[in-house]
Amino acid sequence: GSARRCLRLEPAAAREVLGAADTLLFDCDGVLWRGDAAVAGAPAVLSRLQARAKRLCYVTNNSSRTRDAYAEKLRRLGFPPAEPRQVFGSAYCAARYLSRALPPDAAAYVLGSAALSAELRAVGVPHLGPGPAALPGPGPADWSRAPLDPAVRAVLVGFDEHFCYAKLCQALRYLQRGGPDCLLVGTNRDHRLPLEGGATIPGTGCLVKAVEMAAEREAFIIGKPSRYIFDCVASEFKIEPARTIMVGDRLDTDILMGNNCGLTTLLTLTGVTTLEEVKGHQESDCPSRKSLVPDYYVDSIADLLPALED
Numbered sequence: 001g002s003a004r005r006c007l008r009l010e011p012a013a014a015r016e017v018l019g020a021a022d023t024l025l026f027d028c029d030g031v032l033w034r035g036d037a038a039v040a041g042a043p044a045v046l047s048r049l050q051a052r053a054k055r056l057c058y059v060t061n062n063s064s065r066t067r068d069a070y071a072e073k074l075r076r077l078g079f080p081p082a083e084p085r086q087v088f089g090s091a092y093c094a095a096r097y098l099s100r101a102l103p104p105d106a107a108a109y110v111l112g113s114a115a116l117s118a119e120l121r122a123v124g125v126p127h128l129g130p131g132p133a134a135l136p137g138p139g140p141a142d143w144s145r146a147p148l149d150p151a152v153r154a155v156l157v158g159f160d161e162h163f164c165y166a167k168l169c170q171a172l173r174y175l176q177r178g179g180p181d182c183l184l185v186g187t188n189r190d191h192r193l194p195l196e197g198g199a200t201i202p203g204t205g206c207l208v209k210a211v212e213m214a215a216e217r218e219a220f221i222i223g224k225p226s227r228y229i230f231d232c233v234a235s236e237f238k239i240e241p242a243r244t245i246m247v248g249d250r251l252d253t254d255i256l257m258g259n260n261c262g263l264t265t266l267l268t269l270t271g272v273t274t275l276e277e278v279k280g281h282q283e284s285d286c287p288s289r290k291s292l293v294p295d296y297y298v299d300s301i302a303d304l305l306p307a308l309e310d
């Protein structure tokens with residue numbers, strides 16, 4: 001395998017690497033902001049990149065916000081203005097996938113948020129399911145007799161704070177009824193979500209796994225590290241992988257997708273990853289661990305500012 005080495009991106013090298021790129025793909029949480037606070041200096045860096053005519057796109061596995069909501073958050077936190085079409089969230093990309101993969105008038109059974117529902121509506125995919133489960137009776141025996149919508153030809157699993165056993169039953173029943181003709185799609189496999197202050201909560205991957213386990217089949221995954229979310233970017237904009245930088249804070253999503261798609265990869269340490277983890281992968285002989293090693297790292301994307309001064 002290739003001997004991947006992760007180098008700290010110092011200002012001189014940063015000038016060269018940024019100069020050779022025409023597009024930057026930014027992961028959001030952990031790179032541009034943490035929770036509701038912008039990473040110090042990040043808005044200034046993105047403004048400079050935009051002033052240098054770099055194309056900026058935002059690629060996030062979070063399925064609980066729409067593209068419009070991301071554009072609004074970027075604006076609110078002082079980032080340069082972004083069009084919704086520059087935002088590739090796993091909710092929008094899942095809706096886009098189903099709008100192409102489903103036969104006309106077919107519907108999706110959705111475990112997910114209001115935002116996922118809004119993105120499906122925007123591309124015209126009929127769907128049911130978001131929100132608290134409507135329980136047809138007091139126990140599991142009743143749930144297994146709940147009505148099934150005859151139009152459903154896909155089960156879509158995203159971040160669902162109302163996830164419950166009754167929904168899992170319903171998802172399995174649709175998948176069993178449709179067999180291989182019923183699509184099973186997951187927005188992403190992130191196993192945990194970091195909260196402010198170091199706590200973590202279970203991520204969407206836990207919900208996808210539950211449905212996969214019940215259905216005895218694997219879901220098609222939309223978000224990073226899947227190539228599908230990158231293909232969405234490349235179908236919207238003219239992307240040359242060799243001139244594109246993926247900036248992320250997570251190795252098994254952001255960096256793996258970037259490496260698999262031939263992009264230059266840049267890790268920031270403002271999110272969930274430590275340099276020790278990178279070193280562990282780098283020193284390993286296992287090829288699948290090597291593909292988690294980024295080309296470069298910075299402590300924060302604010303460290304790119306000196307390379308963008310005239």
Ligand code: PLP
Nearest residue numbers: 027028029060061062063064159
């Ligand atoms: N999924 C959910 C539900 C989230 O809230 C988040 C981060 O806030 C993520 C995934 C990870 O998002 P990103 O890919 O922008 O780091």
Ligand code: CA
Nearest residue numbers: 027029030249
């Ligand atoms: Ca992140």
